[in-house]
Amino acid sequence: QGEGTEQAEEAFGYVEQSKSRSLVELILRRAPPTPADAPGRSGLAKNVHTLREELNWYYHRIDLEQLSQQEQSAQRIGQLQEQILAREKELLHALRQLPPSDAEYASLYLPASLPLEAIRAALPPDTTLLEYFFVSERVFACLLTQDSLEVIPITLTSRVNRILQMLQFQLAKFRLGTEYIGTFHQSLLRSAQTHLQELYEELIAPIRDRLHGSQLIVVPHATLHQVPF
Numbered sequence: 327q328g329e330g331t332e333q334a335e336e337a338f339g340y341v342e343q344s345k346s347r348s349l350v351e352l353i354l355r356r357a358p359p360t361p362a363d364a365p366g367r368s369g370l371a372k373n374v375h376t377l378r379e380e381l382n383w384y385y386h387r388i389d390l391e392q393l394s395q396q397e398q399s400a401q402r403i404g405q406l407q408e409q410i411l412a413r414e415k416e417l418l419h420a421l422r423q424l425p426p427s428d429a430e431y432a433s434l435y436l437p438a439s440l441p442l443e444a445i446r447a448a449l450p451p452d453t454t455l456l457e458y459f460f461v462s463e464r465v466f467a468c469l470l471t472q473d474s475l476e477v478i479p480i481t482l483t484s485r486v487n488r489i490l491q492m493l494q495f496q497l498a499k500f501r502l503g504t505e506y507i508g509t510f511h512q513s514l515l516r517s518a519q520t521h522l523q524e525l526y527e528e529l530i531a532p533i534r535d536r537l538h539g540s541q542l543i544v545v546p547h548a549t550l551h552q553v554p555f
Contacts, residue, residue, distance in 0.1 A: 337477045341459045377417040384410045457545035467533050480532040493521035
């Protein structure tokens with residue numbers, strides 16, 4: 327809709343709401359279920375309770391499979407993940423349909439995001455907030471200071487995820503033992519530095535000339551939580 331201040335502020339507001347909702351949903355998926363027979367609990371809330379119990383069981387099963395050394399673990403983990411995905415979708419649908427009477431769930435589920443001015447007021451002087459956000463196949467950078475805001479498309483999620491996978495592959499080699507690391511540590515270091523440089527070119531270089539001030543606060547999103555900024 328353009329590149330004006332109002333459009334950037336509206337876009338940033340949606341980013342904050344989306345992240346807030348995603349965090350609440352993650353908490354609700356992983357939180358221990360409360361008693362199903364609690365007073366005032368609707369039939370839909372009891373269904374939420376059942377789904378959360380089932381999800382906790384599946385999460386536990388995946389944890390056990392990941393610790394297993396058996397060859398079939400990867401296949402079983404894939405099957406468990408399919409079951410988890412189906413139940414998570416059902417759980418989120420149920421949470422969105424909860425009546426106001428189920429205050430425990432309803433209050434948790436309502437996303438609470440700070441308005442732009444409140445975030446600005448919390449920023450220290452001479453500081454830039456760099457907040458990333460994934461929208462479909464695109465990665466956006468939100469650059470916020472006490473007196474400016476820009477929302478800039480910088481790269482594609484597929485490019486970043488590919489580099490991250492290669493970096494994690496190199497880091498995983500440290501599990502092969504001290505003898506392996508002692509022999510190949512130089513090549514491991516060079517490979518890791520190469521992938522880190524590639525991440526820099528994708529995530530920082532496009533906006534480097536816009537990063538001003540003495541402090542930088544980085545807010546990742548999605549797989550960017552795995553990036554050692």
